[in-house]
Amino acid sequence: MTPLNRLLDQFLPAHEHSAARRFLVSGAVWFCAGTLWGLIGAMHLAAPDFFRGIPWLEFGRIRPAHTTIVLLGFVTSALIGATLYILPVVLRTKLYGERVANLGMWVWNLAMLSGCISLPLGYTQGREYAELVFPIDCLVVIAFLCLTYSLVMTVATRHENVLYVSVWYGLGGVLWTAVLWVPGNVMWRPPGGAMIGIVDAVWLWWYGHNIFGLATTPMAVAVAYYIIPRIARKPLYSHTLSLIGFWTLLALYTHIGAHHLLQAPVPTWLKTVSVIDSVAMVVPVATVLVNLWLTMRGALREFADSWPGKLIFAGSIWYLITCIQGPLQSLPSVQRHTHFNNWVIGHAHIAVLGFAGMTALGGLWYVLPLVARRKVYSQPLIGLQYWLVLIGVAGFFVVLTAAGLIQGEVWNNGGTVYRTLPMIAPYLMARAMFGMLIIGGAFIGLYNVVMTLVRGEPHES
Amino acid sequence: MTPAVVIIGSMALFWAAFLGVVVIPTVTMPDRPSDTWRATSAAEERGRRLYIADGCVYCHSQYVRPQDWAEGAQRIARAGDYARQQPPLLGSERTGPDLSQQGGEHPDDWHRAHFTNPRHTSPASVMPSFSFRSAAQIADLTRYVQSLGGKDADLRVARQQHWKGLAVAAYANGPDANVAWIHSKVPEVWRKMPNPYPATEASLARGQRIYELYCVGCHGPSGDGRGTAQPYLDPPPLNFALLRRNLIEGKYIGGVLYYQIMNGITGTAMPYFKTQLESAKIWDVSNYVAYNFIGYVDYPLRTDQIDAAYENAEPPPPKGFVKDQP
Ligand code: HEM
Ligand code: HEM
Numbered sequence: 001m002t003p004l005n006r007l008l009d010q011f012l013p014a015h016e017h018s019a020a021r022r023f024l025v026s027g028a029v030w031f032c033a034g035t036l037w038g039l040i041g042a043m044h045l046a047a048p049d050f051f052r053g054i055p056w057l058e059f060g061r062i063r064p065a066h067t068t069i070v071l072l073g074f075v076t077s078a079l080i081g082a083t084l085y086i087l088p089v090v091l092r093t094k095l096y097g098e099r100v101a102n103l104g105m106w107v108w109n110l111a112m113l114s115g116c117i118s119l120p121l122g123y124t125q126g127r128e129y130a131e132l133v134f135p136i137d138c139l140v141v142i143a144f145l146c147l148t149y150s151l152v153m154t155v156a157t158r159h160e161n162v163l164y165v166s167v168w169y170g171l172g173g174v175l176w177t178a179v180l181w182v183p184g185n186v187m188w189r190p191p192g193g194a195m196i197g198i199v200d201a202v203w204l205w206w207y208g209h210n211i212f213g214l215a216t217t218p219m220a221v222a223v224a225y226y227i228i229p230r231i232a233r234k235p236l237y238s239h240t241l242s243l244i245g246f247w248t249l250l251a252l253y254t255h256i257g258a259h260h261l262l263q264a265p266v267p268t269w270l271k272t273v274s275v276i277d278s279v280a281m282v283v284p285v286a287t288v289l290v291n292l293w294l295t296m297r298g299a300l301r302e303f304a305d306s307w308p309g310k311l312i313f314a315g316s317i318w319y320l321i322t323c324i325q326g327p328l329q330s331l332p333s334v335q336r337h338t339h340f341n342n343w344v345i346g347h348a349h350i351a352v353l354g355f356a357g358m359t360a361l362g363g364l365w366y367v368l369p370l371v372a373r374r375k376v377y378s379q380p381l382i383g384l385q386y387w388l389v390l391i392g393v394a395g396f397f398v399v400l401t402a403a404g405l406i407q408g409e410v411w412n413n414g415g416t417v418y419r420t421l422p423m424i425a426p427y428l429m430a431r432a433m434f435g436m437l438i439i440g441g442a443f444i445g446l447y448n449v450v451m452t453l454v455r456g457e458p459h460e461s
Numbered sequence: 462m463t464p465a466v467v468i469i470g471s472m473a474l475f476w477a478a479f480l481g482v483v484v485i486p487t488v489t490m491p492d493r494p495s496d497t498w499r500a501t502s503a504a505e506e507r508g509r510r511l512y513i514a515d516g517c518v519y520c521h522s523q524y525v526r527p528q529d530w531a532e533g534a535q536r537i538a539r540a541g542d543y544a545r546q547q548p549p550l551l552g553s554e555r556t557g558p559d560l561s562q563q564g565g566e567h568p569d570d571w572h573r574a575h576f577t578n579p580r581h582t583s584p585a586s587v588m589p590s591f592s593f594r595s596a597a598q599i600a601d602l603t604r605y606v607q608s609l610g611g612k613d614a615d616l617r618v619a620r621q622q623h624w625k626g627l628a629v630a631a632y633a634n635g636p637d638a639n640v641a642w643i644h645s646k647v648p649e650v651w652r653k654m655p656n657p658y659p660a661t662e663a664s665l666a667r668g669q670r671i672y673e674l675y676c677v678g679c680h681g682p683s684g685d686g687r688g689t690a691q692p693y694l695d696p697p698p699l700n701f702a703l704l705r706r707n708l709i710e711g712k713y714i715g716g717v718l719y720y721q722i723m724n725g726i727t728g729t730a731m732p733y734f735k736t737q738l739e740s741a742k743i744w745d746v747s748n749y750v751a752y753n754f755i756g757y758v759d760y761p762l763r764t765d766q767i768d769a770a771y772e773n774a775e776p777p778p779p780k781g782f783v784k785d786q787p
Contacts, residue, residue, distance in 0.1 A: 048587045055593040060516020126513035194548030197492035198540045254478030263526045265540040340555040416531040417558040421585045
């Protein structure tokens with residue numbers, strides 16, 4: 001073996017599950033980093049002079065670092081890791097191009113690391129969720145193209161004729177993200193990376209909502225669709241419901257970006273389409289949840305005994321809450337009270353952390369022992385993480401919603417923004433405290449992952 | 462479903478949506494400037510870039526909605542206000558106030574103090590300090606926020622600059638001449654109006670809270686004008702003790718205080734509080750300033766005009782001051 005070959009084997013190994021395992025570990029690491037940025041932001045809002053004079057800890061710089069790293073680094077990495085295991089299994093084959101998937105993993109982590117550093121240094125495009133600068137955008141697209149290639153070829157070389165629903169969502173998730181990123185970041189116009197004039201807002205929020213609807217949600221749903229029947233030891237309740245859920249998600253989610261702009265000067269017809277389709281989103285959500293929960297029926301004991309099962313179940317409950325709240329806050333009469341304030345921050349956390357994040361953690365703990373061929377180091381530590389994250393995110397939901405309602409009502413009655421600051425101060429303090437629980441969960445999880453890899457009891461699966 | 466159905470079907474829906482809700486708006490929404498729009502200068506563009514780099518957009522929106530009474534609902538945002546902007550900085554959170562009409566709301570020296578540390582001018586602010594930015598960068602940032610609002614903002618900025626010259630000149634004439642000058646701008650009826658409400662303990666307690674939330678950074682804890690913002694401001698915040706020897710006709714001050722707090726003093730850092738404080742609160746903080754820092758309360762010189770005072774309330778005994786009553 002030449003040294004080059006050895007290096008290749010080290011960094012782009014071809015052995016089974018290596019990419020999946022590394023994506024899961026990446027997710028666990030970025031969970032810690034991303035929530036730490038979040039805590040700095042929360043501390044800033046509670047005690048603004050705490051980090052005074054340190055440019056790279058200034059609120060406006062660490063906020064995009066927080067959102068990017070938790071959303072992409074943590075949730076997306078962990079979901080990809082689980083997907084890279086699940087798809088080959090249900091297709092009864094091996095992942096095609098393990099080396100390519102590993103390449104994607106490195107490029108992806110390089111993108112996350114660059115973002116984690118460049119955003120606090122002030123390199124940003126200034127568009128929410130599209131902050132990463134052009135070179136990092138290129139890395140993201142390359143990573144997703146690698147994954148798409150690997151998964152498409154896995155499907156092409158499968159031994160199972162029928163495509164299980166997880167395959168649709170998993171394959172779709174990476175493919176759609178790869179194609180969404182380019183128009184979303186207006187990548188043909190570096191370095192600004194934006195359209196000109198008010199129409200940029202239409203582009204931005206079409207992308208901004210799709211990144212949750214076409215990247216995060218499908219991958220989370222793919223994981224839930226696989227793990228819930230496995231833990232329940234039952235076949236999926238209904239194929240028809242899966243079909244309805246999949247196609248309505250695609251047909252509706254892609255039209256609702258303008259519900260972020262209901263009060264901005266963009267065309268009314270666009271807002272109308274977005275409101276109608278937002279309300280109709282009840283259909284894909286309900287079909288997925290009914291399908292999953294009816295699969296679980298009669299098997300609750302299995303879920304009570306399984307931490308991954310509980311995490312995924314909790315994720316599905318948050319999905320329900322998010323998607324009851326979502327259509328409601330898409331109604332102009334409701335959004336009058338909730339837009340621009342902490343209500344939306346509450347929605348964002350129950351969605352991305354409660355639903356997608358807890359589902360990703362469920363996927364991580366279900367898949368990690370299978371791809372590492374070692375038992376989880378400590379089941380009670382998963383339990384501890386579960387409770388810390390669950391209490392933390394529930395706390396976020398309560399205090400942020402309360403703060404948001406206060407802000408909304410004061411503003412609608414002629415009060416100034418400045419006047420609401422002392423009113424919401426206690427809630428922002430409470431948010432920082434609940435955040436510490438979540439961060440505790442993140443670090444305990446990372447410890448458990450590392451110990452599983454080095455100390456976990458080996459097993460053959 | 463076959464892989465081809467999943468891939469081709471989903472791509473078809475995806476790009477159809479793109480065509481419908483992205484391409485069609487792009488084609489049908491002209492980038493046409495609105496009536497108040499104007500091009501930005503080089504300094505303003507540099508400031509805009511700093512605005513993006515430091516993430517001001519995560520706390521400040523740049524569009525006013527009809528229900529935003531307190532945020533300048535005089536002008537509701539229009540599509541043409543964002544012409545040529547790449548990207549427009551609409552924002553999705555309002556941790557701080559909307560900035561789309563910010564130009565000319567405050568003079569430059571206010572911004573200098575505020576960007577250095579927002580707590581200087583706004584004690585309860587959670588805005589970050591931008592003291593890590595150089596003086597030149599803060600100047601660029603100031604040019605940018607002063608340009609927000611386009612041509613309307615230019616009018617306000619010009620007004621600030623006009624009065625700034627006069628205020629600085631008046632200050633150079635010495636403290637008493639300066640007070641005479643700022644009082645000369647207060648209409649007669651307000652100058653000869655006493656505070657209609659007595660400086661009761663309750664009123665003073667409310668006034669203290671308001672003073673600490675809004676005024677202390679400039680006028681200072683003892684009302685001598687030496688708050689933490691003072692080094693940045695020209696003219697500096699008023700030392701209220703000066704007013705003791707500058708009462709109107711030797712007896713009135715309540716109406717002057719009210720008028721000035723309500724409307725601010727254009728060209729100086731003294732902001733208006735008409736959107737922040739209701740009428741009764743302004744009278745309360747006037748009482749607090751008069752009682753504690755001037756050492757003179759003019760209630761009840763005339764109660765004939767406003768009949769809403771709490772009749773039986775007696776002012777508390779003075780704290781070390783001789784309270785003059787006619
Ligand atoms: C039925 C489905 C949903 C609907 C109708 C919906 C609706 C909305 C609306 C109307 C807003 C904007 C609120 C405002 O700015 O006033 C919003 C924001 C948001 N949603 Fe959802 N939502 C749904 C599901 C989800 C899911 C599943 C996720 C995540 C996986 C999610 C993540 C977010 C995030 C992160 C924001 C904040 C965006 C920002 O930064 O302003 N939503 N949602
Ligand atoms: C993995 C877990 C987390 C996820 C997925 C997450 C996700 C997000 C998202 C999507 C936003 C943007 C919200 C919007 O614009 O509407 C956000 C904002 C924020 N998050 Fe998190 N977050 C997580 C954990 C935390 C933790 C642990 C803390 C605090 C200790 C925190 C503090 C914040 C703060 C301070 C903001 C900015 C809110 C503002 O602009 O007022 N987050 N987060």
